[in-house]
Amino acid sequence: MKILVTGGAGYIGTHTCVELLKAGYEIVVVDNFSNSKPEALERVREISNKDFPVYAIDLLDREGLTAVFAENKISAVIHFAGLKAVGESVSKPLTYYHNNITGTLNLCHVMEKFEVNNMVFSSSATVYGLQQCVPLHEDLPLQATNPYGRTKLMIEEILRDIYQSDQNWSIALLRYFNPIGAHRSGKIGEDPNGIPNNLVPFISQVAAKKLPKLNVFGDDYPTHDGTGVRDYIHVVDLAIGHLKALEIILTNKGIEAYNLGTGKGYSVFEVIQAFEKVTGKSIPYELQTRRPGDIAVSYADPAKAEKELNWTAGKDLHDMCRDFWKWQTSNPNGYETRKQASTS
Template sequence: MAILVTGGAGYIGSHTDILLLEAGFDVVVLDNLCNSDPEVFNRIETITGKCPVFVEGDILDKAALNQVFTDHKIDAVIHFAGLKAVGESVAKPVMYYQNNVAGSVNLFEVMAQHNCKRIVFSSSATVYGDPASVPIREDFPLSATNPYGQSKLMIENVLRDIALADPQWQISILRYFNPVGAHASGLIGEDPNGIPNNLMPYVAQVAIGKLEQLNVFGGDYPTVDGTGVRDYIHVVDLAAGHLKALAALSVTDAKGSLTHGCQVYNLGTGNGYSVLQVVSAFEKASGRRVPYLIAGRRAGDIATCYADPAHSANKLGWRAEFGIEQMVEDHWRWQSSNPSGYKA
């Protein structure tokens, strides 16, 4: 069975590639390498003894997409490809709508043309906006506070409309929270271009001395210590959730009819940790001090966000296995072994 992984050279995609290969799938990766490095494929081969087929291309290029489906018999798609920085999306909204939304519509159109109607979509907890309460369930109201979140919500709505129009489509929408950590080998991990946008790689680069200090955006939120609280999930747990969501698309009833339709799943631990709690855990794991400065709130951010993962446990048989200690230990192993990421 061949799986197309868009954005499969990226952080979450590469960890998912490994689990797919280990499970015996044929993996085709489409990635434009805008926020990734082809060295990741050498690392994947070292870990698994196998290497995905890699096609350098962009979901905005419909001809390139069509060629992938022509050259390979794709049975299902896991769709990661997209821009993902909240702050950048506020500054450059058109770029986010063009890349994320228009690119996804291109993908769905080409899939339909090739009669490939099974997809796992990488959405985000940002579609919940500023939730009225926590933990967050899948049936909570949807409203994004920034263009990145809006782009994810738009794509979700497109997929729901596609499923209504054509019941042959089988769709898993995964709203995940804050992926962190790295593969236990220390060979692959998060390797952002330039200054990291996400907390954990930023903290790691401060700990190793690449960055001077952490700016903590907001110290006056109504939380345990005034800093933002998030549900951090180990990237390997997250990758495992994608395989569970993929398997759910093939479930049939007694008559052999597909039964999944379009469903949404939270992928989170159900536990929230503040920025300063993450800093403390990282200092303990690394033995390094992480200096920080409390700064003003960042546009589009919210105070508290963590999942209710019960639906994913009940329907997919998936639960996060790793706690915050393992997350920071694995992230530090990756960062300390690869201080410049994939670049020698």
């Protein structure tokens, strides 16, 4: 059974490819490599000891995407591809709306043409916006607060409309919380372009002395230590969640949303302390004022995923920090590390 993975060279995509291959699925990867590197897929091949076709095309290229479906008998799609930086989405909203939404529309048109009706969609907890209650559950009203989040919300609504028009479709909308960590081999992990936007890659680069210090935005939140609390989930747990969702959509019709989180919140200071404990290194930080739009506490209610997908997160914060640090120390320059070593 062949599974098409769009954006399969990305952080979550590579880890999901590994788990799919481990579970016995065949995969076909489509990625435009705008925010990822072909080397990441070479590492997936090494870890899995399996080969698979890769197409360097953009979802905006409907003709190219059609050729992928014509050449491969696809049974289902796991759809990661899309631009994902919140800050950039605010400064380039048209780029985000065009890329994320038009790309998904093209994908759905081609899927419809080839009668492929099974999709796992990479959504985000950003669709909840600024909620005043925790934990966040799937039935809350949705209210994304930035263009990136709104593209995820709009795509969720588009997919609901597609199902309403044709109930042969089967779709899982997976709302991620904060993925961190890396594969235990240290061969694949998060490789951000430039200065990281996310907390743990930033901490890791401070620990590796690639960055001088961490900025902590706000220590006056109504939390136990004053810093913001978020639900961090190990990327391998997240990848396994996609396999569980895939099993459901291959055997059931319908459309459902699921939170993928641990159900536990960790503060910024707790993450720093966990990382210091794992690495034995001090993480210098500087307190800054709160960022506009940030809320005090956000974590998932994962009960629906546990009940319907038979999925729970199995790794804790120590595991997440340990595995990310192994990735960082094994690949100080990300996926460029091996290339640099081979030319030196």
